[in-house]
Amino acid sequence: MPIRRHVLATALGLCASLLSGASFAQSYPEKPITVVVPFSAGGATDSIARMVTGKISEQTGATFVIENRPGMGGSVGAQSVASAAADGYTILTATPGVQILNPFLYSSLPYDAAADFQPVADIGMVPNLLVVNPEIPVETVPEFIEYLKAHPDEVSFSSSGVGSSSHLAGELFKSMADVDIQHIPYQGTGAAIVDLVAGRVEMAIDSYSAMMPLVKDGSMRLLAVGTPDRVATQPDLPTIDETLPGFVASGMVYVIGPDGMPDEAVNWLNAAINDALADPAVSEKLASMSVIVKGGTPEDLDETVSSARALWSKVIGEAGISIK
DSSP: OOHHHHHHHHHHHHHHHHHHHHHHHHHOOOSOEEEEESSOTTSHHHHHHHHHHHHHHHHHOOOEEEEEOOOGGGHHHHHHHHTSOSSSSEEEEEOHIIIIIHHHHSSOOSSOTTTSEEEEEEEEEEOEEEEEOTTSOOSSHHHHHHHHHHSTTOOEEEESSTTSHHHHHHHHHHHHHTOOOEEEEOSSHHHHHHHHHHTSSOEEEEEHHHHHHHHHTTSSEEEEEOSSSOOTTOTTSOBGGGTSTTOOOOEEEEEEEETTOOHHHHHHHHHHHHHHHHSHHHHHHHHHTTOEEOOOOHHHHHHHHHHHHHHHHHHHHHHTOOOO
């Protein structure tokens, strides 16, 4: 091909590529976006997904379809997204089980938790609270650790099941505080609460929404929160991290998609989610659900997930926890 004609062809090809990218950026989304929720309809994750996508629809005109795919601690829904077309039209509202916990709890998963997903945006953090039975004569985390060292194997902590976030939080506390406490697993949070209130177990590190009513009615004493920083709505409540540096045990809700999504789709979704989270009505509703709004870039989310994977893989491995 003559040089002149070759240069012209190259230039035309570059223009076509640029126009194609510009067209995608301007037209996305041009069809409904499926949002997979890996849990049943009506739960907290489902409610958060519907709230955020509803606000995005209101702000942008985009259409979202919520698809509930429960099973295997979130892995069923996650697998459906990992195997979906990476075109920006199938995303997942994830919780820690999907990428952070399940890969180390189950012997195998139908997806690669580290490689099969594209981070999109963090929605928020769900605090866990450290509570103890009021009959234990302590008011602070340091006092509680001192009490546990003086009474080895006499205190037990509840969880909503083996491998649950409340189980892992208790194991992390046990390891970092270097104390001997017994784990008592239950079939769900409700069953655990019954024995907490009855005094058959003395301690729990569980969700704000489950524990705070017990604190308010005097059934349990609140010692600290499991977030890295103090919660703005309760600035006088210490973090466990203040006594055990590096302790973080809180839930999170975030959005990911299949690996290989177009940058334009990732950027649009990230901006739309952040705009929705900035809306006062959304942030207030999330606060009422005990969710601390996060937001941020895909890179921020990737760093958060990677850090959490490193922490919990160690906790799970050292405690020898597995789910058959």
